[in-house]
Amino acid sequence: MRFTKKHAIYLLIIASFLITLLLPLPYYIYKPGTADPLTPVVQVQDGFQSEGDLHLVTVRGGRATPLQLLIAGFSDYQDIMPLEDVFPEGYDREAYLQAQFQLMENSQEAATVVAYQAAGEAIDIRYEGVYVLNVIEGMPAEGILEIGDQILQVNGEEISDTNHLIETVNSFNAGDKVIFLIERLEEQFEQEIELVAFPNNPDQVGVGVQLVTNREVEVERSVEFASGNIGGPSAGLVLALEIYDQLTGEDITNGREIAGTGEIDYDGSVHRIGGVDKKVIAADREDCKVFFAPYEGGSKTSNYELAKATAEAIGTDMVIVPVNTFEDALAYLRDGTLIE
DSSP states (O other), X not given: OOOOHHHHHHHHHHHHHHHXXXXXXXXXXXEEEEEEESTTTEEETTOOOOSSEEEEEEEEEEEOOHHHHHHHHTOTTOEEEEHHHHSOTTOOHHHHHHHHHHHHHHHHHHHHHHHXXXXXXXXXXXXXXXXXXXXXXXXXXXXXXOTTOEEEEETTEEOOSHHHHHHHHHTSXXXXXXXXXXXXXXXXXEEEEEOEEETTEEEEEEOSEEEEEEEEEEESSOEEEOOTTOOSSTTHHHHHHHHHHHHHOOOTTTXXXXXXXXXXXXXXXXXXXXXXXXXXXXXXXXXXXXXXXXXXXXXXXXXXXXXXHHXXXXXXXXXXXXXXXXXXXXXXXXXOOOOO
């Protein structure tokens, strides 16, 4: 067949159409991600391998194209957001990613502490200070505190860890001016900062920083993580369960495929995360039979309530289990005990 000018025009039109479909738009889409087994991610020295698997679930996000935007518009479980809401003016992508990876490291450390203590394994914890992980735009600390600053004292009281700092600050009121002793680049200085109520939590006051406690954790049986480019704190609960399972050899999976989500504290408390509806879908796609979700003390707007509603909407037989603590999840896996 002879290639004519008419054919060239048709090809140009088709190519232009395809390029248009793939052009990035000023929107960002969040959708269900993956539900990957944790065995390749967590390796405890001489660890036990269960018959079943614990799964780490994720949410996937990306810049929208016209085709993706069209698909997302017809999906109940894909969220479309203006790009400027996700990446506001002055957004530093590298700093954000580093903060997310740091949150994952903190989550791994908290999961290690919870699991080793629950398993009765030898563990030594030394506190090395509280550091600024991120400064919230528009809050009093902006332009005063910097990422990496160590907070040594609040109004003369020495700070031991993040919870201690939050409790100390919360003993004051919005409008109070508090003196922070800061160490930056091996130099110490005092800085007075006025406290304000957080817009999304008026009962809590602060200066607008995300904090991290630097701990040195030493264990006799080593544990290694290979989480790759996954960031954020939401894997804490399942990481703790996986570590505990490998340490004890109980096989708490009992041959099941188990998923879950929730940030974990060093005391085993499980906290709210984002995107739980999308994580339920990701877990269902991998044929998981159990999904743990933060109960938040029975709140009507808890992650558990949204996870349960999502499971009912998609018609899965996966059991949605509410948890406030690591022990709640362990009790369910051992004998089916549910919190009331």
